[in-house]
């Protein structure tokens with residue numbers, strides 16, 4: 001199928017592979033992934049492609065050509081490609097439900113994982129948090145044994161979406177989550193922004209941990225501070241920065 005693409009679509013796909021490759025390398029460069037513990041993907045809904053990191057391939061040797069291409073349901077479009085990331089079904093589920101999201105990142109970054117393993121959402125203690133996340137970064141519920149046995153990765157996406165729907169959260173206003181006992185997923189309108197959100201998430205996880213160590217009675221940021229910081233960077237009245 002991929003060898004029947006028009007010249008224009010082949011160029012779009014090749015550019016996607018470059019961006020996804022660079023996003024994955026950026027995760028390693030930012031120190032968010034150890035060994036091969038992370039992945040980034042991008043979707044093009046118009047052409048019907050998802051491009052994602054291959055599973056278990058070290059970042060040092062990975063090439064743009066090795067990025068794996070699937071359709072919007074996660075079916076391989078090139079039978080000769082490497083195996084896609086084992087987290088592909090989670091990415092697919094999130095793309096299906098968060099329709100304004102075009103890039104997704106998953107890591108096992110240290111501080112975010114500590115909160116995920118503690119089963120705690122990250123409270124918005126300061127403006128560093130509020131500049132990117134409009135409220136707490138939520139932690140999902142535990143998957144049941146039957147969910148894990150039947151469709152673990154897809155249902156990881158399901159519990160994330162459930163968590164956002166239950167609290168009526170806008171995924172673009174809170175562009176990340178902690179999956180309990182596992183780790184963070186972040187997303188955005190572009191894959192490079194999803195990487196940036198993964199960097200911010202781990203930084204605020206680190207800061208929140210030490211905030212609680214220094215003062216375990218620290219109140220969260222007042223809502224007028226959260227509003228001031230979030231809305232001057234996001235939305236129609238943004239003073240600077242992108243959505």
Ligand SMILES: O=C(CO)[C@@H](O)[C@@H](O)COP(=O)(O)O
Pocket residue numbers: 036037038039053054055056057084085086087106
């Ligand atoms: O969480 C896990 C495995 O427990 C995965 O996210 C991580 O190892 C990355 O897997 P992939 O190499 O992307 O298949």
